[in-house]
Amino acid sequence: MTEENFQVIIGLEVHCQLNTKTKLFCSCSADFRADAPNTHVCPVCLGLPGALPVLNKKAVMYALKVAKALNCTIPEEGEFCRKNYFYPDLVKAYQITMGDDPLAVGGYIEIEDDAGNPKVVNLTRIHVEEDPGRLVHMGNKERGYYTLVDYNRSGIPLIEMVTEPELSSPKEARRLLNKLRATLEYLDVFDPEKEGSLRVDANISIKGHERVEIKNISSYKGVEKALTFEITRQKNLIRRGGEIVRETRHFQEGKGTTTSARSKETANDYRYFPEPDLPVIRVADWVKEIALPELPDARRDRFMQQYGIAVNHARTLTGDLKLAEFYETIAKEGAAIAASWTADVLIGELNYRDMAVSEVSGHAAEFAELIALVRDKKITDKAGVEVLRVWLDAIHKEGKCEKPAAIVERLGLTRESGESFRGIVEAILEKNPQAVADHRAGKKGALNFIVGQVMKEIKGKSDPREIHAMISEILGE
Amino acid sequence: MEDAYHAFLTQTELPQEAGTEGGILSGIRVAVKDNISTKGIETTCASKILKQYIPPYDATAVAKLKAAGAVIAGKTNMDEFGMGSTTENSAFGPALNPKDITRATGGSSGGSAAAVAGGLVPMALGSDTGGSIRCPAAWCGIVGLKPSYGRVSRFGLIAYANSFEQIGPMAANVSDCAKLFSVIAGGDRKDSTSVDKPYDFAGLKPEIKGKVIGVPKEYFAEGVDPEVGETVKAAISRLESLGAVIKDVSIPSMKYALAAYYVTCTCEASSNLDRFDGVRYGEIAPEMNLPWHDAYTKVRTAGFGPEVRRRIILGTFALSAGYYGKYYVKARYARQKIAKEFAEVLTGCDMLAGPTMPNTAPKLGELMKTPLEMYQADILTVPANIAGIPAISVPCGTVRGLPAGLQLMGRMYDEETILNAALAFEEANR
Structure with a gap:
């Protein structure tokens, strides 16, 4: 069998925590991450006997906003139902979710396929549901294992978005998640920087074979990793003549592998039925109240028009709300140079340090100053990158930093004209007669070698093009 | 307090809350069924699995009682989680009928009925899922009202079948019953299925003249003890003599009522009771070092009684x-059909009348032989829960020395009409 016969089919079920102030069915604060376990709880989210859920309308409004932004059809009514199963973190032994009558159906998300062409991925449905509590496994081999339960998370509102099985690669899946994240962030209904705020279940199959569900992947990178591993596993199994079993697998984040879940866990019959404690919600009127803000695609188009920047820059800058806002505050320093320094340089350096855009959001003025230094040829590009690195390290470690001009001063990176280094250039030419000869003989790269030597000597304080020109002149070319 | 009828599971006699002296229930001792949450007082639903469960909050109905000056006398015996019609399914032993202690009180609010009928308290809260207030009221010879669905908050009522049940008042007479109802009725933001329709006790007056009373033939069909039927017919004649207009009606879909009720209530119950798994309720013995699925099974098997x-x-x-x-799904269709028929019949009548129970209080143990016989005893009470309409049981004489109850069912949210009619009947019989 050849590689071409393996057509990958992926569908995603994405759960995001909505960033409402209070939980989905009670008035407990949803901002629990900094606090001790079991401090954000009440009879309702503890599922105490007799307590009743009261719907947080805001959570539904948030979900409706998402549904509208993703072009969904929103039925006039939605109905909550119970999904019954036993698990120690599930206080009522049922999760209040939505079944046959979700908040929204249909809709789509536009992404790019792996060849860079636009691709539309259809959505099946969107609904809201409550998050269960959290189990914390403790103990060790010697003293024995035990498990603690933290109900702070119990009742946090989740939005579940289900795509049709229309994705064809792990990279597409990643792009879809990025787009989704950006959209939710633009809608101000989701904080992607909160730990565990996004969880994904993925269905994946090779065309013609059974599908496998991978449960509970909790990071963007994890999704790509899990899917890549699973494709390889399935392909290898098929190549060896094996058969894919329809099953649920767990992603092992640390190892980057998936393992089969025990059959007992998958044999659940959830016994869905309408939640008798909550009336059917008529959302038709609520939908009318919703006004959508500018969304990522619209902002991308505006950036191209307003700032005259290229599509790839515009897409990167608008793919993250905080980045887009950051760019808009510094674009006045020169739209093109600001775009390139933000989308190409800054992002790379942030990723390298595993830093979030929000960490530099408050330092836009300094970044603007750095761009101005480069733009006005006060420092070279190379020195600019060096300043940026020093600046980011300081922010990352101490949460504060010097002004770029001060860094330039301290490190002596002020740009000087090539002419001021004539002596150094001549000395290096003298020290490298072979390279000069190679260059004269037409050997490519010889001149670059010399320029590199000079740049190293002068710590990048001058423009390599100027140095280049001077060498040619000295050599009488 | 001497409790010869095993009416109480817990006696409390909490002092009246400060500042409530002017309340309508000031100083009045009220018993509360043990499936209604009481802050700081063990609330077991007469189940082993909730032994030692002490709620950290008051049910809305209890909070309202306290605010009205009531003294919470204690928590009353019941069928475990409200499942049963005799109070014999209590994990802590049955309540005894004060009218004849060899007989069952009826259920599931049997402890509340016995506490009132035995003169231990003037009034009590019960809950009615398929007749659990009216059945023991009829068999113990007291007054019990099942309110319209939503008129009393269920917040704090430990759920058995959420879509049917209501907390309601039980008392020795109609006036006390109405008074207690006026305290607990009204909307509650904590119960999304509640409706804001308070009841004004000052409006209670004997009133029957000119009211049209429909008598569904199904309420006198096979299975109804002929002597009970005659006693209730005599009571209806009495209402006619007081000026009511009697009209024969029929609700054919009543034949689906029991099946629709038992399917739905067991579905809801199975989901409601899944949380009692040993993690926070019920006893997990330390030596029970089992995988959690097995531990759950063990705890639940030991903690629940056979009917549950x-x-x-x-x-x-x-x-x-x-x-x-x-x-x-079929049960849901049946419910809709039954509710629609009741609503239609009630457009031509102010209320419906019939027996509360098809017979009088059985000997202890008599109905426990087969579950189906027990279920059939609910045939005349279940329809009001399905239709969501209010229904009251008032004593209407005795059959072979045992109390029989007249049941009046009203229009949705119209407790006023049936309470006034019940008061007129009671005064005429005095």
Whole structure:
């Protein structure tokens, strides 16, 4: 069998925590991450006997906003139902979710396929549901294992978005998640920087074979990793003549592998039925109240028009709300140079340090100053990158930093004209007669070698093009 | 307090709350069924699995009682989680009928009925899912009202079948029953199925003249003890002599009522009771070093009585894949049909009348032989829960020395009419 016969089919079920102030069915604060376990709880989210859920309308409004932004059809009514199963973190032994009558159906998300062409991925449905509590496994081999339960998370509102099985690669899946994240962030209904705020279940199959569900992947990178591993596993199994079993697998984040879940866990019959404690919600009127803000695609188009920047820059800058806002505050320093320094340089350096855009959001003025230094040829590009690195390290470690001009001063990176280094250039030419000869003989790269030597000597304080020109002149070319 | 009828599971006699002296229930001792949450007072639903469960909050109905000056006298015996019609399914032993202690009180609010009938308290809260207030009221010879669905907050009522049940008042006479109802009625933001329709006790007056009373023939069909039927017919004649207009009506879909009720209530119960798994309720013995699925099974098997286990299994079965459509969905259609027929009949009548129970209080143990016989005893009370309408049981004489109850069912949210009619009947019989 050849590689071409393996057509990958992926569908995603994405759960995001909505960033409402209070939980989905009670008035407990949803901002629990900094606090001790079991401090954000009440009879309702503890599922105490007799307590009743009261719907947080805001959570539904948030979900409706998402549904509208993703072009969904929103039925006039939605109905909550119970999904019954036993698990120690599930206080009522049922999760209040939505079944046959979700908040929204249909809709789509536009992404790019792996060849860079636009691709539309259809959505099946969107609904809201409550998050269960959290189990914390403790103990060790010697003293024995035990498990603690933290109900702070119990009742946090989740939005579940289900795509049709229309994705064809792990990279597409990643792009879809990025787009989704950006959209939710633009809608101000989701904080992607909160730990565990996004969880994904993925269905994946090779065309013609059974599908496998991978449960509970909790990071963007994890999704790509899990899917890549699973494709390889399935392909290898098929190549060896094996058969894919329809099953649920767990992603092992640390190892980057998936393992089969025990059959007992998958044999659940959830016994869905309408939640008798909550009336059917008529959302038709609520939908009318919703006004959508500018969304990522619209902002991308505006950036191209307003700032005259290229599509790839515009897409990167608008793919993250905080980045887009950051760019808009510094674009006045020169739209093109600001775009390139933000989308190409800054992002790379942030990723390298595993830093979030929000960490530099408050330092836009300094970044603007750095761009101005480069733009006005006060420092070279190379020195600019060096300043940026020093600046980011300081922010990352101490949460504060010097002004770029001060860094330039301290490190002596002020740009000087090539002419001021004539002596150094001549000395290096003298020290490298072979390279000069190679260059004269037409050997490519010889001149670059010399320029590199000079740049190293002068710590990048001058423009390599100027140095280049001077060498040619000295050599009488 | 001497409790010869095992009416109470817990006696409390909490002092009246400060500042409530002017309340309508000031100083009045009120008993509360043990499935209604009381802050700081053990609330067991007469189940072993909730032994030692002390709620950290008051049910809305209890909070309202306290605010009205009531003294919470204690928590009353009941069928475990409200499942039963005799109070013999209590894990802590049955309540005894004060009218004849060899007989059952009826249920599931049997402890509340016995506490009132035995003169231990003037009034009590019960809850009615399929007749649990009216049945023991009829068999113990007191007054009990099942309010319209939503008129009393269920917040704090430990759920058995959420879509049917209501907390309601039980008392020795109509006036006390109405008074207690006026305290607990009204909307509650903590219960999304509640409606804001308070009841004004000052409006209570004997009033029957000119009211049209429909008498559904199904309420006098086979299975109804002929002597009970005659006694209730005599009571209806009495109402006619007081100026009511009697009209024969029929509700054919009543034949689906019991099936629709038991399918739905067991489905809801199976889901409601799944949380009692040993993690926070019920006893997990330290030596029980088992995988959690097995530990759950052990705790639940030991913690629930046979009738509760039966209903959990029935409900779990009815909701499982492949059966949901056959049972739950069909029951929902039947409910809608029954509710519609009641509403239609009630457009031509102010209320409906019939017996509360098809017979009088059985000997202890008599109805426990087969579950089906026990279920059939609910035939005349269940329809009001399905239709969501209010229904009251008032004593209307005795049959072979035992009390019989007249049941009046009103229009949705119109407790006023049936309470006034019941008061007129009571005064005429005095």
